[in-house]
Amino acid sequence: MDLNNAVMIVTGASSGIGASTARAAAAAGARLVLAARREDRLNELAEQLPDAIPVRCDVTDPAQVHNVVDAALERYGRVDILINNAGQGLHEPLEKVDPDDFRAILELNAVAPLVAMQAVLPAMRAQGAGSIVNVSSGTTLRPLPGAGAYAASKAALNMLSTIARAEFADSGIAVSTVYPFVTATEFHRVLRAGAGPVRREGAPQAQTPEQVAEVILDLVRSGAEHADLIPAKLGGSYTG
16 A cells, blocks of 8 residues: 555554654655544644544444544545554563453453554545555564563454455455564553563664564555564574
8 A cells, every 4th residue: 555645544653663663654644533532642642744634542442443544534544554553562471461451451452452443444445545554563473481461462453453354355445463572662661560671681672663663554555465574583583
């Protein structure tokens, strides 16, 4: 899909990968609908972009998700791209995982992206085209002790994404999945519970959110099924 003049919804757009994706997409000519809970940050980002609207949204509330789609249709008349980026981590050994914390990240990391896909589907089907990129995690491909509950929530998203790709293909909608590795964002400072992994000597350098954003936009352009950002030295495909 050509990004120029395309209408893109980005969830979790107030920081990190979401904000970087919005900036990169705007630079490529996309028109943005920015969704996140932190309204002040959304407003600040929208002011920096040539054509963007901020919509405060808790993606775990289906009504608010549909409101984002309605705002896009009211402003631009179409929805071409959805970047399902909102999510949260949980880094605890499985024996210590609070079931309520696990339910909360399942709701945010798996159920909310499903609701967002459902919300954009009618508009994309009417257009006969669309692109959805679901932001998963490299922990679903390379097991990391302490990340079991988080990886499980993202593994659920992986399967939703895979099946959506098959089910939506006849409507001209490409569904893709990206698997970031360790990214230099505030992600590990705002975990649902626990603490981020300890960096070991010789471990690969954390990727920037800008690097992840470029991979996301490449998926939009190509419609490819997936891209992983696991470093090649760890058996992944990322060499950037």
